[in-house]
Amino acid sequence: MLEAYIDKPRRKKISLTALIDVVFILLLFFMLTSSFSQSRAVDLSQPIASATAPVAPRTQLLLLYKDGHLRLHNSDFFLAHYRELSGSHLTELDNTAPVVLLTESTVQIAAITELLSRLHVLNFERTTLGGVLPEDQQ
Known part of the structure; x- marks a missing residue:
């Protein structure tokens, strides 16, 4: 009788409950650590052609200095601090x-983002960060 037990390998039953728990914990982990970004639509509509050629507006160069004053290149426009910029x-x-x-290399990032958001509030739709002021402008 002892030989009957030796010949047949004993099979262990695997519990699926533990496997389901692990899968559930992994699912929760990946759901909580992933970032859900909002996609924005891009307006691809083309302007209607007209008989007259549109006049391209001249680009304005705003110069921001580390002490906060702001001036418009080749103009008399000057503000003692960029926070004074308003609708007037x-x-x-x-x-x-x-x-x-254009900014000096020592201007704080917070000042740049605050000025860009202030320009956006004033409906400056075509604003970009150009880089660092050349040495002769500082």
Whole structure:
């Protein structure tokens, strides 16, 4: 009788409950650690052609310095601090023309982002960060 037990290998039953728990924990981990970014639509509509050629607006160069003063290149426009920029300055700045922001290399990132968001609030739609001021402008 002892030989009957030796010949047949004994099979162990695998519990699926532990496997399901592990899969559930992994699912929760990946769901909580993944980032869900919002996709934005890009407007691909083309403007309608007209008989007259459109006049390209002149690009405005805004110069931001480390002490916070702001000036428009080749203009008399000057602000002691960029936080003073308001809607009353739209007579001196054209919010339909492209704006390139040039900064000194020591300007804080917070100041740059605050100025860019202030320009956005004032409906400057075509604003970009141009880089660092050349040495002769500092």
